[in-house]
Amino acid sequence: MSSDKKVYKETLNLPQTSFPMEAKLVMNEPVRLKKWQDMGLYQRLLESRRNAPKFILHDGPPFANGDIHMGHLTNKTLKDVILRYKSLAGFSTPYVPGWDCHGLPIEHKIQQDLGKAFREMGAIEVRRKCYEYAEKYSDIQSQQFQRLGILGDWSNPYLTMKPEYEANTLEVFARVVENGLVYKQLKTVPWSIANQTALADAELEYQDVEDQTVFVEFPVANPGAFKARFDLRLNARVSLMIWTTTPWTLPANLAIAVHPQIDYAFVKYLKNEHWYITVVAADLVEKVFTKSPGLQPSVVRTVKGEELGGIDYQHPFVDRIGKVVMADYVTTTDGTGLVHTAPGHGEEDYETGIRHGLEIYCPVLPNGRFDSTTPNWLTGQSVWDGNKLVVEKLRELGVLFAEEKYVHSYPHDWRSKTPIIFRATEQWFVALDKPIGGMTLRERALQTVKEQCRFIPDWGRARISGMLESRPDWCISRQRSWGLPIPVFYNEKNQPLLTPESVRAVAKVFRESGSDAWYTHTPARLLEGYDPGPDFPKDKLRKEKDIFDVWFESGSSWMGVLKAREPQLHFPADLYLEGSDQHRGWFQLSLLPALAAVGQPPFKNVLTHGFIVGPDGKKISKSDKNYVTAVQEVNRHGADLLRLFVCQLDFEGDMAASPKMIQEFGDKYRKLRNTLRYLLSNLYDYDGSTFDVPADSLDGWMLFELDQLVQETTEAYESYTLHKAFRALHDFCAVQISSIYGNAMKDRLYCDPPGSLLRRRCQYVMHKTLIILTKLLSPMIVFTADEVWEHIPHKPEGEKDLPSVHLTSLPRGMNAPKSEAWSLLFELREEVLLQLDRLKKEQGVNKALDAEVIYPGKFKSRLAGFGVDLEDIVGCGYHSFDDSLDRVTVVDRRQVYRSCARSWKRRPDVGQDPQYPDLSARDVQAVRSRT
C-alpha cells in the first residue's frame, strides 16, 4: 500500500519552481541593483518611452546632511512608486534627484568640527570644507536612495552648490530684480546670537522656557495735566503699567501700545503710606493685583484705550519721553493690557513703530551685547545678563510693581538650540505687496493657487493660502559664508549697485567658476563686460557680505532643473510631492520666485504626505526605542519590505511605524511572495495555449475578478491612494487566489492528465493572473516583481524579450463575461464550509475529500455547467444533485465510497477499472496517459 502510494505520487503533476520561497532580499537586492545598473535600466526605460508624453515629478532637494531617515525613505518611495506606475502606464518619466547643499546646518557642523580654527579661517576655506561635506553626504544619501530601488538619473543629479545651478539661481534673482521686487531695509528680525545671523521663520524652533517677567510702572510725563484731564484729585504718582517677558528690551522702549476698544481702569492703591494710581486693562485689575497682594486696589475711573492715545510717559531709567499708541493686537489674555513696545526688538513692535513713525531703535550689537547708547551700567553687557540688571534697576527706582515666573513658548535657533532675540538689521527683501503688472506677488500667488494648481489632499490649498495671506515680505539675506552670495556692490557713498544686468554679469562668472569667485575675484572682474556708469567706478566698489536664504536657492530649482534641462524635463512640473511641512517651505518658496520671475507656478499638482510617528501616534525622537533607523531596517529586511510598508500606509495623515511593526509586516510580503510562487510553480509545464473561457466556470470567475483587480488597482494608483492599491492586491492574493481559486484548482492541476483541457485552461488563467499581478505589484516591490518576471514562461508577445518587468506596460482589462450563477455558487460555498466544519467537529470528517456535496435539484440548471468546479470549490471528493433536497447538504462518505489512492477523492467511480482497483476513473486515465 505504502509503495503504491509512492508510485502514484510520482504520477502527479506536482508544483515545481526554482523561484525560492525565502526571499533573501538583503542578499539578493544588491545583485539585482547591479544588474539594472549594468543594463542601464533607467536609460533604457527613457529610451523605450522616447515618443511618449512626459510626466515630470520634480524632486524636492533634501538637505545633504546625515544618513537618510524614515522621512526620506517614505518620500522617495512614494515618488518612485508613482513614477514607476506612470511609466508602466506609458509615460516618459525622467526623474532628476537633487540636494540642498548650502546653509546653516552644514556651516554649523563644520564650525563644530573645526572648533577654534573656524574663526581664523577665511570664507573660502570654510566654504571649501562645507562643499566637501555636502558632496560627501549627497553621495552617501545617493547610495542609500539607490539601495531602496529608487530609479532616477543618479549619475547627473542637481546640487544647489554647483556652478550652473548657482548661475541659474542668480538668473531668477535677476528677473525678480527686473520686476522691482527686491529692496533693502532696516527690519527687526529673529537674530541668533550664537551664529550672529538673522534667521528665517523656518529656522526657528519653539521651546517652552521659564522667564522672569516683570510688571513695571511707567510714570506719566506730565502728571498734573494727566490728572486734570482725567479728573483725578489725589496726591499720587500716576503711571502706566506694562508687563514684559523680556526685561532686557526695556532700554529700547519707545512706546506703550493699547487697544482702542479695551476698557482701561485707573487703579488707586496705598503702599508704604504713599498713594499710587496706575493704569491697567479693566479686565485684568484683579489678576494683576494678586501679583502684589495687600494693596487694596480700587478703581477710580475707567476709560477706553483710545482716550489714552498720545499720552507721554517718562522712561524709568533712560532720559526719554515715550508715548501711548494704538494697536489691534493688544489683548487682555496676559499681562496688563498695555504693551511695552520696542520697535527694534519685536516684529509687532516694529510694525507699530513703522506705523507711528518711531525710530527703529536697537541698542544691541550682533554679539548680543548692549551698545554705548545704553546707560553705562548696561553698555557691554549681554542681553541675558541685562535682564537681571534691568530688574534690579527697576526695583531700585521703585517702579517694579511685581515679578512673576512665567512659562511660555519662546523661539530658539533651530541649530544651536539657543533662544533668539529680535534685532533691527539691514536686510534684503522680496516685496509681496508691491504691484507688478497690476497685481502684487501675494495676490498673484493666491490667485494661482486657487485657479491653476491642484492640491492632493485638497485642503493643501487652504493651508498654503492661509500662509500666503499672512506671511511678511520675504527676507532673503543671511549673514553667513556657506551659501550663494547676494550679488550687490556698494560705491563709496554706500549706494547699492543692483540691476538685472549686474546680476547677470556676476552669474556669468559664477557659471564658469562657481560662487567662490565672489570671494576671490575683484568687483571689476566680477562685473566684466558690464558698465555700471559713473556713480559706480568699478575700482572703488565694495562687495555685499550677505548670502541668500537657502530657500531662495531650492525655490529656484524650477529654473535650475526643469527649465535648465529642457527638453528632457519641462516647466511647470506635473507634480511636486513632499511632506506637508513644505506648504510653508519648498512649495511656497518655489511658487513665489517662479511667479516673481516668470509669472507662472512651477507645479500643476502638489501632493503631500504626513509624517512618520511612533506606534502611539506621537512624534518620535532618535533616542526612542521605537525609533526606526531607516538604513538599519533596510539592511535587516530589504528594501522591498520597507517599500511595501510605506505603500500600505494612508499617507494623507501621520504614518505610524516602529521596528516591530515593520518586522510583523513581513507577513504581508510573504503572502504576496508565496502566492506568486504558487502560480509560478504550476506553470512549469504550461504550453502557452490560450482558451475561450466560459463564464460558468471558476476560470471565468477568476478572469472577471482579474478585470476588477486591474480596474481597482489602476484607479487607486491614478488617485495616488497607494494603500488602496496595496490592499486590493494583497486581498486578491489572500482571498481570490489563495483561499478560493488556487485551492480549488489543486486537484486538476496535480491529478489531471498534464494536457487535459481543464488543467491547461487553469494554467492559462493562472498565467494571466501572474502576469497581471506581477505588473501591478512592480511599482511597489520592484526587486521581487522583477525576480518573478524572470521566472515567468511564455511572456506576452512584445514583452518577451524585455529584460525587466519595469520595461513592460500596464495590463489591460479583458472584458471577461460575468455569470449570474456566481453569487449563488459562493453563497452555497459559505454554507458548505460551515457544514464541513460541523462535520469535522461532530463526526471527525477531517478531510473534505471524504465528503460529498449534494446540491438541490432546483439549482441544477444554473450550476451544472460548472462541472467538477462544484466539488473543487469546497474541496469535496464528489458532488451530485438531488431533487428532494431544499438546501445544499454535505455528507460523510467514508463508509460509502472508496477513496482514490491517487487523488484522495472519495467517490463512486473508484475501483471500476480492474487494472487500477484503487483509483477513480479520472486517475486511471491520468496514469494510463503517462505510459
Add this chain to the structure above:
RNA sequence: GGGCUCGUAGCUCAGUUGGUUAGAGCGCGUCCCUGAUAAGGACGAGGUCACAAGUUCGAAUCUUGUCGGGCCCA
C-alpha cells in the same frame, strides 16, 4: 494661543448622498491538512465607530464643544 489636519476591532484600512445585528485582510485562539510545507485551509473571539451634547423617526456618517495626536505659525 492661531491656521490646517487626524482620531472606526491588537495592527493596517473599507464604510457611497445619514437607514437593517459596523466590514475586510493581517494578527490572535481552536482545529484540519501534510502533494504551495519555515507553506495551505476552516471556524471563532475581538469594536459603547476618542468623548459629550445637539439636529433627526434614525448618525461612525451632519452641527457644536471637549479630549488626544500631527504639521505649520505665534
